[in-house]
Amino acid sequence: MAAPVHVMITGAAGQIGYALAPMVCRGAMLGPDVPVVLHLLDIPPAETALKGVAMELVDAAYPLLKGIVATTDVAEACKGVDVAVMVGGFPRGPGMERKEVMGKNVAIYKGQASALEEHANPGCKVLVVANPANTNALILSNYAPKIPKENVTCLTRLDHNRALGQVSEKTGVPVSDVKNCIIWGNHSSTQYPDVNHGTAGGKPIREAIGDDAYLDGEFIATVQQRGAAIIAARKLSSALSAASSVCDHIRDWVNGTPPGTWVSMGVVSPGGEAAYGVEEGLMYSFPVTCVDGKWSIVQGLTIDERSRALMDATAAELKEEKAMAEELIAAM
Template identity: 70%
Template structure:
């Protein structure tokens, strides 16, 4: 029997990432090659014409799995009945803006979209936040949608995870499929900690496989992954779009369809205190997934250097949370 269609919401659908993401979802990259989809595309009113253009192109591509398209500038309409929500839309930081200004804009956006999801989406909706600051946006979405289970709201650090896999693969001279179990700890920001301590290349520990590259691992690998987004902006004049869209598909696919045995992925999830990280933050951990549920990988040994880097990114997340909560209070006053 053919599967019934799943409804997938993409916010900011007329933007760069949305434009790259829509055809990937329609082609089965996110939910699998046999899963029909109905796309719900949301954007702001000034982008309404561009949104219709995206719809026209999706129709013209004649994707076999695409069974319908809803376009809207109304969050309630766009969220109606959705099974998966990919929150790409957000307010970008502009020249002259302080962090608090950006945070205030995004708190407002995510409060409104959280209420729309809570009132209109499927009761088991799975939410992935892509827009930056992704971890804190996810936390604020959860704050404003208390009836959505907090484990159903995640932030994307899969792009950083994939960047780390690719850097190791390129250094080792192997296909990226030979590298697994790197970890992104903490925030999707320049404080994140890309960790190779538990990863492998073709079954060998990464540090053993890259023997002779200790200096590269210590001095170049971490900042390259941390600053990759900035490097792409410098090279393209535009932020990461294709890689972000692909990583969003990877994140949701593994979350809903499962991770391979012995393999974990990095996901921004609500911290339960694992590895000494503060509870109540959306923090990136190594996770395994099965049947739509994620679990934090436990029992990994953490050395002193790693512990310090993990603490530093948690401190930034705690500062972001306080800033966001302050914005909520000011908005309510």
């Protein structure tokens, strides 16, 4: 076996962390023959629960699991990590203003960026899950300059997978045969789930479904609001599907996307034509392919006027979030 890959999960005692850790240990993230050392981080009030998670991982006797670091010390957790999955964050509670939530998360991610900067391996790949995911990732990237900009991403694979699932249900085509949907922009209700370039069972999705009104209306709203619908149904947020999507995101990033297939990732926009006109420096979700641990934005897609307007609207929200974060940081 190769040397173990050190994988950090923050918020590890929470629902997503609890679902994610066993998936990593079974090889769903890095592959069935890649050993791992798990670095589990949570806040001091969750320390006892964190110990319980570590105990269960030991009891499960995963052959790939070569060690566990369970800690409430961010520096200890970040030491020597190769992959960092940033699940922990301050959740929005009843009556809380967006700016208040962002202020708390700006502080958290600024601090965690410093710890990664100092203690993680130089080529560490970072995936931010906690909301607002795009802006949290941007903050982290800005305050961990030793980590290459392209190595900091945010999770829109959950939205991407939701889009694939909706198309599969509508067409009856197995989800494995639905390809190349796109999530443009923010992991929020302004995101644009785009099927214009995707296929289902080898046919263009629009042809396979044959209902443009559905695809331009109900489909988009369903994907945008899926998280809220799951909270309404189970009184808890999406944990299982989020954890599975984290594994998909990292697996494809590290091991490569299948030929002829692209996926959605939140990445720092390079600006210009290569970024479909999205402003440089925004953490924006694009269709990407991955080879040798590096992502590339899919080029040459035709963007119609309707899509352009939706892509611009979600970019405008991200610009607003970025400005708000910068204002909060300046006031610290």
